[in-house]
Amino acid sequence: MGAIIKREMSSYFSSPIGYIYLAVFYLFAGFFFYMTTLQAGSTDLRGVFINLFSVLMFLIPILTMRLISEDKRQKTDQALLTAPLTLGGLVFGKFIAAFIIFAMGVAVTLVFAVVVSFFAQPDWAVVLSNMLGLLLLGGALISIGLFISSLTENQVIAAIGSFAALMFLSFIDSIAAAIPISFLSTIVKGFSFYEPYNTLTMGKIGLSPILFFISVALLFNYLTIRVFERRRWS
DSSP, X not given: OHHHHHHHHHHHHHSHHHHHXXXXXXXXXXXXXXXXXXXXXXXXXXXXXXXXXXXXXHXXXXXXXXXXXXXXXXTOHHHHXXXXXXXXXXXXXXXXXXXXXXXXXXXHHHHHHXXXXXXXXXXXXXXXXXXXXXXXXHHXXXXXXXXXXXXXXXXXXXXXXXXXXXXHHHTHHHHHHHOOSHHHHHHHHTTOSHHHHHHHHTTOOOHHHHHHHHHHHHHXXXXXXXXXXXXXXX
């Protein structure tokens, strides 16, 4: 798995994708930090994290679109399937590489908290809870993008498919609110990504939102493994 992580990390920075992703992430994060914290004269970083929720729906597809589709396009996926490593190691290696790049982006929020600490004492428990929420959300979204990337050999289709799926998830709460039947509305709202993320951004570290995001990540990584299994035996 280590070789896969190293390979994918290298590919991110041997092409413009890694640099573009981080530059855009830092740009948006910095803008939200200036608008919601510095300009408002506040020590509350929650506005940064709340706004980044929507930004990730656009950025994660850029991060995941090439993870598997590129291997399929170049026909190197067959070599990976016959390599002496498990399919789980292959999928999780790609997932971890993308997650590391994502975490490099999230790390800038810690810099924001340090900047704020020069002027007033931030609530570090809330800051860390927000960071945890963003990392968990990113992990879940990356796993979805990775799965969609495994379904096609076209990076553009993978990016568009991931974007459509993530945008749908971002509107789950609105869809649930529009359903007139109460129990159906409750069921649909159970798939909301915003609700558990919002809980963590309020500084409430609970088991439920953590398990929700981890379960989503494990589910879609498992589905990606199943896609590879079908290709191995087809």
